[in-house]
Amino acid sequence: MPAKKNIIAHRLYAQGYFSEYLPFEFSTKDFIKLKNLSIETTNKKPFSYTMNKNEKFQDRRIISIPEIGSYINAVKHIISSDILSEIIILNESNDKTLSKFFLKDGDIRTFANPYSKVINSDKKINQDFISNTILKLKKSIGSVGILKLDIANFYGSFYTHNITCIGKSSEWAEKNFQLDPIACDPKYTTLRNLDKVISNLNQKRTHGLLMGPLLSYIVAEGMMCTIDGELTRELEDQLEKKLILLDLWMIMRFLSKKKQIMELLYLFSQKF
Secondary structure (H helix, E strand, O other): OHHHHHHHHHHHHHOOOOOOOOOOOOOOHHHHHHOOOOOOOOOOOOEEEEEEOOOOOOOEEEEEEOOHHHHHHHHHHHHHOOHHHHHHHHHHHOOOOOOOOEOOOOOEOEOOOOOOOOOOOOOOEOOOHHHHHHHHHHHOOOOOEEEEOOOOOHHHHOEHHHHHHOOOOHHHHHHHHOOOHHHOOHHHHHHHHHHHHHHHOOOOOOEOOOOOOHHHHHHHHHHHHHHHHHHHHHHHHHHOOOOEEEOOEEEEOOHHHHHHHHHHHHHHHOOO
C-alpha cells in the first residue's frame, strides 16, 4: 500500500494539477519542491475553460484550474492525514466500481490523450471499454431488468460537507456533526478538515467539485465507493433480496420491486 500511495502522491504533485486530457507538456513536476514549504491559500477564483474529451465527443465540459496555494495545501492534507491510503483501499476493495486507480499489473491507470499523436510505450492506456462491457453482461445474467442511474452531474451537485462520510456512512457523519468538537471521532475531524481544503479550491464554496484536477477525481471516487456500499446495504435490507450494483448500474432481479426500488432510491438520495 505505501508504494501505491507514493505513486498517486507523486502524480498529484507532478501531473494532477491540470486535466488528464491536456497534452503531456502540461506538467507540474516542480510542485514536488513545495511539499515541505508553507504555502498561503488565497481566495482566488479558479480559471475555467471548456473542452471536449476527444474529437468523437462534441459535448464540452467545464474544466477548472484552482489557485496553486489552495491546491498544494489540499494535496498535503490528503496525503499526510492518510485519507489517500484509505481511499485507495476503498477503491481496490469495491467490486462495484470499474474506475480502478491501478491496473491488474500494478501500474497506475492513464487515459488516451486526444492531443498527443504518439503515446510513450511505457504508458498503459485505459482501453478497457470492451472488458468492462463483458463484465456488465456477465453480472446481469439471470436478471429480469436493469435500472441505469444517471449521475452525469455528480461533480456539479457535489456537496463538500458530504466528504465527512467517506469510508464511513451518512449516519456516522451526522452523529459526529451533532457532537461537541472535542467529543468527535478523530477521523471525523480529519475528514472535516479535508472538506475545508477541498472547498478552498473553489473560493470556499461547498457546492460543486472542480472538474479537472486529479485530486477531485480521487475525492469523488472515495465518495462513490462509500455510496456504493451504503446503497447496496440499505436496498438489500429493505427488499430482503440480493441486488447487484455495478458502476452506476443497478441490476434488478425482480421487476415487481421496481416501484419500491425507485422510492427507496429517492429517499436515499436525500441523504446526500
